[in-house]
Amino acid sequence: MTTIDDQAAPIxxxxxxDETKVERHERLRLLVRSPTFLLGCLLAGxxxxxxxxxxxxxxxxxxxxxxxxxxxxxxxxxxxxxxxxGQDVLSRVIMGARSVLVVAPLATILGTVxxxxxxxxxxxxxxxxxxxxxxxxxxxLAIPLIITALLAITAVGPSxxxxxxxxxxxxxxxxxxxxxxxxxxxxxxxxxxxxxxRNERGPYVMFAEILPNVTGPIIVEFTVRLGxxxxxxxxxAFLGFAADPSVPDWGQDISAxxxxxxxxxxxxxxxxxxxxxxxxxxxxxxxxxxxQLFER
Amino acid sequence: MTDAAIELQDxxxxxxxxxxxxxxxxxxxxxxxxxxxxxxxxxxxxxKTTAAFAIMRYLPRNAKIQSGSIRLNGDDMLAMSGAKxxxxxxxTLSMVYQNPASALNPSIRVGPQLxxxxxxxxxxxxxxxxxxxxxxxxxxxxxxxxxMRRYPHQLxxxxxxxxxxxxxxxxxxxxxxxxxxxxxxxxxxxxxxLDLIAALREEFGTSVLFISHxxxxxxxxxxxxxxxxxxxxxxxxxxxxxxxxxRHPYTVGLLRSIPRGxxxxxxxxxxxxxxxxxxxxxxxxxxxxxxxxxxxxxICREQEPELYPVGxxxxxxxxxxxxxxxxxxxxxxxxxxxxxxxxxxxxEVANGSKTFKQDGQDVRAxxxxxxxxxxxxxxxxxxxxxxxxxxxxRVLLGLTAPDEGSHLALDxxxxxxxxxKRSQEQVRSLQIVFQNPDGALNRRHxxxxxxxxxxxxLLGLGGRERDxxxxxxxxxxxxxxxxxxxxxxQLSGGLKQRVAIARAxxxxxxxxxxxxxxSALDVSVQAAILNLLVELQTQKGVxxxxxxxxxxxxxxxxxxxxxxxxxxxxxxxDAETVFGGPHHPYTxxxxxxxxxxxxxxxxxxxxxxEIPSAANPPSxxxxxxxxxxxxxxICVQEEPPLxxxxxxxxxxxHIPIEELRRLQAEAPPAAQSKTTT
Numbered sequence: 020m021t022t023i024d025d026q027a028a029p030i031x032x033x034x035x036x037d038e039t040k041v042e043r044h045e046r047l048r049l050l051v052r053s054p055t056f057l058l059g060c061l062l063a064g065x066x067x068x069x070x071x072x073x074x075x076x077x078x079x080x081x082x083x084x085x086x087x088x089x090x091x092x093x094x095x096x097x098x099x100x101x102x103x104x105g106q107d108v109l110s111r112v113i114m115g116a117r118s119v120l121v122v123a124p125l126a127t128i129l130g131t132v133x134x135x136x137x138x139x140x141x142x143x144x145x146x147x148x149x150x151x152x153x154x155x156x157x158x159x160l161a162i163p164l165i166i167t168a169l170l171a172i173t174a175v176g177p178s179x180x181x182x183x184x185x186x187x188x189x190x191x192x193x194x195x196x197x198x199x200x201x202x203x204x205x206x207x208x209x210x211x212x213x214x215x216x217r218n219e220r221g222p223y224v225m226f227a228e229i230l231p232n233v234t235g236p237i238i239v240e241f242t243v244r245l246g247x248x249x250x251x252x253x254x255x256a257f258l259g260f261a262a263d264p265s266v267p268d269w270g271q272d273i274s275a276x277x278x279x280x281x282x283x284x285x286x287x288x289x290x291x292x293x294x295x296x297x298x299x300x301x302x303x304x305x306x307x308x309x310x311q312l313f314e315r
Numbered sequence: 316m317t318d319a320a321i322e323l324q325d326x327x328x329x330x331x332x333x334x335x336x337x338x339x340x341x342x343x344x345x346x347x348x349x350x351x352x353x354x355x356x357x358x359x360x361x362x363k364t365t366a367a368f369a370i371m372r373y374l375p376r377n378a379k380i381q382s383g384s385i386r387l388n389g390d391d392m393l394a395m396s397g398a399k400x401x402x403x404x405x406x407t408l409s410m411v412y413q414n415p416a417s418a419l420n421p422s423i424r425v426g427p428q429l430x431x432x433x434x435x436x437x438x439x440x441x442x443x444x445x446x447x448x449x450x451x452x453x454x455x456x457x458x459x460x461x462x463m464r465r466y467p468h469q470l471x472x473x474x475x476x477x478x479x480x481x482x483x484x485x486x487x488x489x490x491x492x493x494x495x496x497x498x499x500x501x502x503x504x505x506x507x508x509l510d511l512i513a514a515l516r517e518e519f520g521t522s523v524l525f526i527s528h529x530x531x532x533x534x535x536x537x538x539x540x541x542x543x544x545x546x547x548x549x550x551x552x553x554x555x556x557x558x559x560x561x562r563h564p565y566t567v568g569l570l571r572s573i574p575r576g577x578x579x580x581x582x583x584x585x586x587x588x589x590x591x592x593x594x595x596x597x598x599x600x601x602x603x604x605x606x607x608x609x610x611x612x613x614i615c616r617e618q619e620p621e622l623y624p625v626g627x628x629x630x631x632x633x634x635x636x637x638x639x640x641x642x643x644x645x646x647x648x649x650x651x652x653x654x655x656x657x658x659x660x661x662x663e664v665a666n667g668s669k670t671f672k673q674d675g676q677d678v679r680a681x682x683x684x685x686x687x688x689x690x691x692x693x694x695x696x697x698x699x700x701x702x703x704x705x706x707x708x709r710v711l712l713g714l715t716a717p718d719e720g721s722h723l724a725l726d727x728x729x730x731x732x733x734x735x736k737r738s739q740e741q742v743r744s745l746q747i748v749f750q751n752p753d754g755a756l757n758r759r760h761x762x763x764x765x766x767x768x769x770x771x772x773l774l775g776l777g778g779r780e781r782d783x784x785x786x787x788x789x790x791x792x793x794x795x796x797x798x799x800x801x802x803x804x805q806l807s808g809g810l811k812q813r814v815a816i817a818r819a820x821x822x823x824x825x826x827x828x829x830x831x832x833x834s835a836l837d838v839s840v841q842a843a844i845l846n847l848l849v850e851l852q853t854q855k856g857v858x859x860x861x862x863x864x865x866x867x868x869x870x871x872x873x874x875x876x877x878x879x880x881x882x883x884x885x886x887x888x889d890a891e892t893v894f895g896g897p898h899h900p901y902t903x904x905x906x907x908x909x910x911x912x913x914x915x916x917x918x919x920x921x922x923x924x925e926i927p928s929a930a931n932p933p934s935x936x937x938x939x940x941x942x943x944x945x946x947x948x949i950c951v952q953e954e955p956p957l958x959x960x961x962x963x964x965x966x967x968x969h970i971p972i973e974e975l976r977r978l979q980a981e982a983p984p985a986a987q988s989k990t991t992t
Contacts, residue, residue: 045333045334045335046333048333048334049333049334052334208754208755209749209751209754209755210754210755210756210757212714212747212749213747213749213755213818215714215734215735216712216713216714216734216742216745216746216747217742217743217768217769217772217773217822218734218735218739218742218772218773219772228757228760231757231759231760232757232758232759
């Protein structure tokens, strides 16, 4: 038999050695060099460290009411001052990171997993189920997020678990919409038809064929939602629905002291507020950097 | 040279990609005289469009002009201020892009949009409207008033491109850049647009830079041509001479890969160019073509050749330009003979119809198709876009269910409309190679997984057996085994298409549908893929249904041809019968539309107007509105049957075959012969 030597045969040039690896490496390097990303990591990183090693870093016991030293202004002893119960604000801010950074990421993960699944199913199968689901999603999105969450928590009563579930569920429709849009684009591609032409089942097509191709938008959506989740957790705590009222919590502390601002005691409010702001800004900077990377 | 309209001197441009500068133009020099038409050819990624954008000063933000100069009428464009450049862009430079739909603003009606160009020249609104109308007349739009009131999306692709050309010429530019202006258009429309450009160029005396990957188009449209390879001009000269007597191995290789002059797979194999285009920004100390060149010697690796003059103003960047045509063939001259197995039809469609519902309207994409595919044959499917070729393929595969009353049969056994309802045996018998390998392969899966999964699902193989078959399959499509772990993004277009072919062959199919399998590929790669398909056919005895708009390719590979128009079969017959004639008037028009490299002018028939809408097809013979051999009332009233006019040759036309034979031997009919008397 005659052979046809071409492309793959005679002049053996190693074919674009590991283009994806090179590309991933280059992308990663670009990310690591991006000032946005670095600043975001720095800001968020501080609070992650506080959440993990809080008890080692905190100079005082955050829960030690001392009525004699209440509302002391920031000083060498108490860098951020003390609150109305005489507890060290710095220590409470440091320890407060934990409650937010446990609830918010878990809730976001829950929302992302559920949202991704719904997005995949509706985007792949289309038809009636898709129509119905999307109308429900639109309806949920029309109600302000915080009100939906408030109603649900009032009904069940606040706890760490309910907070995670409620915020997770509230985020699900938004993430589902994003994922569905990405899936619609993918499902048109011929590799999905090729899968049908070898009798592939729906779940395989959705999770093994399509899902790996829509991870980009999912990661971006996850980081963006994480910022919102932190904000939501803090807001709920401010409104009196802290996961656990006995441990330090930024939103709860702000709510407990904002009326004292008029009396000149600004420090118990300012520092937890700054904590929330820096954490959210940090997360958003990371989200921006990642989103930019996927656009390129 | 002071009389040049545009002159590029040693232009070097790099793109910054992921933080690293990558050179795309490695010192390109050429000039275009006043009123001259200059063609730039080369495969994708060679830098053709970058050169055009550099002249327009439209380079993307990550591009850097590293050195060199661009002179427009002797003025250095790179030294100009932003304001001056913008004025030039508004008054003396024009560019027509490949995709007219995105070149026009979808929210502005054609009239005001065209008027804007005149507005920039300082013409009053009324005058602008006047001139716009005249301009649309010039680009042969028959009802300018009407067209000016429409939005771009209400026009067909050919009309849109005319409007873009009108806009480009409205300012009477010094230089008109055409970047693949007809690549997205059907052959019949392309022919019209090319005629139009040629006529306008004569009228306006504009200098033209014509960019195309299609050598035949360049041969038809340009006086001089430059061949670009890896950001380097490798050959330049008078177009006809370069194509007749190429003096650079790259040009030689390109020309050898094109199926032309009616060659067929059983006569000559196409040659190919081995290897790949160097990576963007690769460091190439010697000749840029050296790694792929069969003539390369030690000197080629070490020393970059200069542009040697090879007579008559021609130059070639090759140390061995005098022996360029001795470039050894990579592919054998002949492919093993294909024997078409005899016997009953393998796949049959009877009364195949498909109606789509669109905005409450019935759109009949396929109408009463009756066709069969025999074992071991290649059935070519041709027709303009919208003729239903792809719908037919999807119906055969079961991806789109046909209308009630359609009959599909494989081996005489009924074939369900939906792939999900077909037996495992039937599913693996019918496979497809898609047009675009990028979309057809999952970019997150390795080649091994893509091919392996098909083996698993179609043949039920697993473990070592599957891996062995994967390796065998890779070998049979000449895919390097060491690349099995690669993801599609790491592979070139040709290699990706090989993977897609391997997947299609995984289940030992009996029929493989090839839907424009080479139209997304460069010509040298196309040749390699066509050779591979022919080889696989001989080895495995499969049948192909081969869809393509490229008649040269279809003629090369097909045993039989079916011509479709508006969802209906117009002509079916052996390839040589259909191409040799007498043909159906539609086939005749299609053949006449294709430009040839030899520059020989065929009998010129131009189809007028666009393909009618399938939602509202013409009465009688659906082709009567555009038919160059229109008879009269009978064509409007009565649809001719698809009749066997000669043994094995079916045609849907009222004109008797002997009459067609006589007519087609004569001169072509005048363009306007459609007055019913």
